[in-house]
Structures are given as C-alpha cells and as structure tokens.
Amino acid sequence: MRRKGKAKAILLAVTVALVVATCLLxxxxxxxxxxxxxxxPIVSTGQTECFDDEGRIIPPPKPGxxxxxxxxxxxxxxxxxxxxxxxxxxxxxxxxxxxxxxxxKKTYREAVEGASxxxxxxxxxxxxxxxxxxxxxxxxxxxxxxxxxxxxAGVRPFIDTRYFVFRYGDxxxxxxxxxxxxxxxxxxxxxxxxxAPMVFGFNFxxxxxxxxxxxxxxxxxxxxxxxxxxxxxxxxxxxxxxITDYATGLMWMKYDSGHLKAGPRGDGRMTWREALExxxxxxxxxxxxxxxxxAKELQSIVDYSRSPDATQSPAIDPVFEVTTxxxxxxxxxxxxxxxxxxxxxxxxxxxxxxxxxxxxxxNPRLGQRVLVDIHGAGxxxxxxxxGDPRQYPYGRGPQGDVVRIYNFARCVRNxxxxxxxxxxxxxxxxxxxxxx
Numbered sequence: 001m002r003r004k005g006k007a008k009a010i011l012l013a014v015t016v017a018l019v020v021a022t023c024l025l026x027x028x029x030x031x032x033x034x035x036x037x038x039x040x041p042i043v044s045t046g047q048t049e050c051f052d053d054e055g056r057i058i059p060p061p062k063p064g065x066x067x068x069x070x071x072x073x074x075x076x077x078x079x080x081x082x083x084x085x086x087x088x089x090x091x092x093x094x095x096x097x098x099x100x101x102x103x104x105k106k107t108y109r110e111a112v113e114g115a116s117x118x119x120x121x122x123x124x125x126x127x128x129x130x131x132x133x134x135x136x137x138x139x140x141x142x143x144x145x146x147x148x149x150x151x152x153a154g155v156r157p158f159i160d161t162r163y164f165v166f167r168y169g170d171x172x173x174x175x176x177x178x179x180x181x182x183x184x185x186x187x188x189x190x191x192x193x194x195x196a197p198m199v200f201g202f203n204f205x206x207x208x209x210x211x212x213x214x215x216x217x218x219x220x221x222x223x224x225x226x227x228x229x230x231x232x233x234x235x236x237x238x239x240x241x242x243i244t245d246y247a248t249g250l251m252w253m254k255y256d257s258g259h260l261k262a263g264p265r266g267d268g269r270m271t272w273r274e275a276l277e278x279x280x281x282x283x284x285x286x287x288x289x290x291x292x293x294x295a296k297e298l299q300s301i302v303d304y305s306r307s308p309d310a311t312q313s314p315a316i317d318p319v320f321e322v323t324t325x326x327x328x329x330x331x332x333x334x335x336x337x338x339x340x341x342x343x344x345x346x347x348x349x350x351x352x353x354x355x356x357x358x359x360x361x362x363n364p365r366l367g368q369r370v371l372v373d374i375h376g377a378g379x380x381x382x383x384x385x386x387g388d389p390r391q392y393p394y395g396r397g398p399q400g401d402v403v404r405i406y407n408f409a410r411c412v413r414n415x416x417x418x419x420x421x422x423x424x425x426x427x428x429x430x431x432x433x434x435x436x
C-alpha cells in the first residue's frame with residue numbers, strides 16, 4: 001500500500017507538471033491570458049475526419065503538408081447536450097434550451113404563432129430561433145441525400161438524433177427525402193425570385209442554410225429559450241487590420257484575400273486546397289496562427305439585416321472590408337468565402353455567401369432558365385473543392401446553385417487559449433481516472 005501511495009504521488013506530480021508545461025507551451029494571445037464567459041460561444045461542427053479534394057479520407061495532415069488546417073484539426077468546443085426529461089434539451093455550451101420534438105410541419109405563420117402558445121416543460125417564454133441560434137445545432141458529421149433519393153439509406157442527419165427528434169421528408173406524401181427544412185425567425189432583407197417574402201432556415205437533412213418563401217412552404221419548427229445574447233456580435237476594430245469579436249472570442253482579418261491579392265491568380269480567388277495553404281502560411285498583423293474558419297465560425301459574422309439589395313452592401317457588419325466582384329449576371333456583388341469544413345462525403349467544402357445566393361431557376365413563363373438570388377445573401381451552400389466552373393453553365397442542384405470553385409477567404413484566430421475539447425485533453429484522462 002505504501003509503494004502504491006508513493007507511485008500515485010509521483011504520477012500526480014508528473015501529471016501536474018505536464019498540465020503546467022502544456023499551458024506554458026500553448027500559443028498564448030497577447031490580448032488576454034484566459035477566456036471569460038462568452039455570450040456567443042461557437043460549438044464544433046462535429047467533423048472528426050480529414051479529407052483531400054477528391055473525397056478521400058486521409059490521416060490528419062501535419063503543418064506544411066497539403067490540406068493541413070481543416071475543420072477536424074481545429075480544437076473546438078465539443079457539442080454537449082442534456083435531455084431534461086420534460087420534452088426539452090439544454091445545450092451545455094450555448095446556454096440555450098430547446099424543444100426536443102418539432103412536431104408536424106407548419107406554415108411560417110403557424111411557426112411564428114406557435115412560439116407564444118408553446119408550453120413544453122412548463123415554460124412560457126419560448127421563441128422561434130434566429131438563424132444563428134438554429135445554426136448552432138448543425139453537425140457536419142451529417143451525410144446528405146441526393147436530391148432525387150427515395151430512401152434515407154446510407155445518409156445521416158445534420159443534427160444529433162440522440163437528443164432531437166428528426167424526420168426526413170415523407171415520399172408517400174409527395175415530398176422529397178431532403179424536405180426537412182427547419183424555419184427560423186430571420187427574414188431575408190433582399191429581393192429574390194419574385195419579390196415574395198423569404199425566411200432563412202436550415203435543412204437538417206441536406207446540411208444547407210437557405211432563404212425560403214414564407215408563403216409556399218411548410219417547415220419543421222424547434223423553439224428556444226434562454227441566453228438572449230446568443231448570435232449578437234461585439235466587434236472591435238483593433239486598428240491593425242484585425243477585428244475582435246468579444247462575443248465569440250475570435251479575431252478576424254478586417255480585409256479578405258481579395259484585398260491582399262492572395263492566391264496563385266493574384267486576385268484573392270482560390271480553390272479549397274489553396275485557401276487552406278494560404279491560411280496556414282499567413283503572417284498578418286503580427287500573428288502567424290491564422291486559419292481558415294469552420295462553417296459555424298464564418299456564419300457567426302454574417303449580418304442578416306444587410307444584403308446587396310436592401311443596403312447595397314454584403315451581409316456583414318461594415319467594420320469589415322469586402323472585395324467587390326461582378327457576378328454571373330454582370331452586376332456588382334460580393335464573394336462567397338471558403339470554410340475549412342468538408343461536405344457531401346468530402347468531395348465538396350462549405351462556403352458562406354456574403355453576396356447574393358444565385359441560382360439558375362426555370363421560368364415557365366419565359367420557357368428558359370433565369371439567374372436569380374434564389375437563396376439569399378448569408379446562405380450556406382457548398383462547392384466542389386476543385387474543377388472548372390465552366391462545366392456548370394447552369395449551376396447544379398434543384399435550384400441550379402451557381403458554381404464558382406474559386407472562392408475568397410477571410411482568416412480567423414482565437415484571442416483566448418484554444419477551447420478545451422475531448423480531443424485536446426484526452427491524454428490526461430486515463431491518468432486522472434487512475435489517480436481517483
């Protein structure tokens with residue numbers, strides 16, 4: 001017993017030394033030594049595998065190797081929920097409480113009115129979530145069905161079904177498998193296909209965030225309560241070409257890759273692989289730990305009150321500088337930006353559109369396809385990681401999503417020590433368990 005106690009004491013001392021060394025050797029921000037309570041914490045996308053640009057799963061690349069710095073390699077807050085046993089689920093990261101079961105589909109009006117009538121768990125302060133609140137539940141460990149699929153075999157929802165009730169579209173009722181759009185309270189401020197009102201939603205079947213017509217669709221609806229500050233940014237211009245968001249604990253480049261003439265073409269446009277490499281090798285404003293943001297990180301800086309049509313600006317706070325482009329309709333517009341998050345079995349990567357979400361839609365009156373802002377500025381879709389955009393003259397997918405492949409980038413870094421996750425502290429768990 002005495003020997004075992006001595007061994008434990010030695011191991012405890014070694015463990016403490018390892019923890020201290022880890023803290024001392026970890027890259028520290030010159031902004032603050034410790035992370036305060038954040039009003040808008042960004043949760044991991046749940047992506048754990050690394051991919052190349054052909055959809056193959058690869059070992060985690062090392063610094064200097066191709067495809068280094070993608071989503072699965074970034075320390076993040078692991079999704080964590082608690083089923084409260086009363087029809088509600090608490091997100092332990094964000095402080096938001098959710099209804100567990102969306103119930104039957106509703107019209108947009110029914111979804112809005114249903115919030116004030118909701119009494120799940122005995123609470124009376126339920127609200128329809130903003131698109132940023134709803135997006136906090138997205139998991140990019142999901143696998144999307146093909147638009148014409150008749151069965152959900154081989155696919156996986158983009159939400160944690162251990163905690164939330166999820167249903168694919170009902171084929172027997174004439175729906176598509178992918179018809180599992182969840183509605184938010186965030187209306188689109190721009191003009192879309194016919195001028196009809198549009199509302200943003202996230203599709204937990206196919207992993208896309210789009211604006212949908214409020215009058216011609218039915219949606220699933222989850223209600224939320226708690227943390228009224230979630231989704232509200234606290235931007236500060238540091239005067240050195242960087243912007244700090246004290247709500248999320250992230251620092252952003254004020255300028256994008258277009259302003260810096262980045263990439264092999266010298267105009268800021270890059271393939272996904274090129275964007276990863278540019279971010280990994282970037283030294284900017286005195287920092288060298290920049291990276292390509294995850295889908296959830298990049299979506300956090302979208303300003304859904306702004307759009308090219310409503311405010312003649314990109315969907316982002318004017319504290320940021322955004323490269324102006326000429327879009328496929330020959331009009332002034334703003335770029336799509338790559339994220340580090342892979343999509344659709346790894347062959348594609350997620351982007352966020354800060355300009356119009358263009359798509360080629362068939363107009364029966366004209367008898368031809370027309371290019372319209374079908375999904376709205378602030379939508380999240382995906383592009384092939386490589387290829388020739390000219391192979392997609394009328395886009396792809398049910399709404400003919402414009403394919404660019406050569407998108408822009410805006411890098412990010414943590415201003416506080418990296419969020420602790422199960423991956424980052426796993427090597428200590430067996431030791432701590434043995435000590436107890």
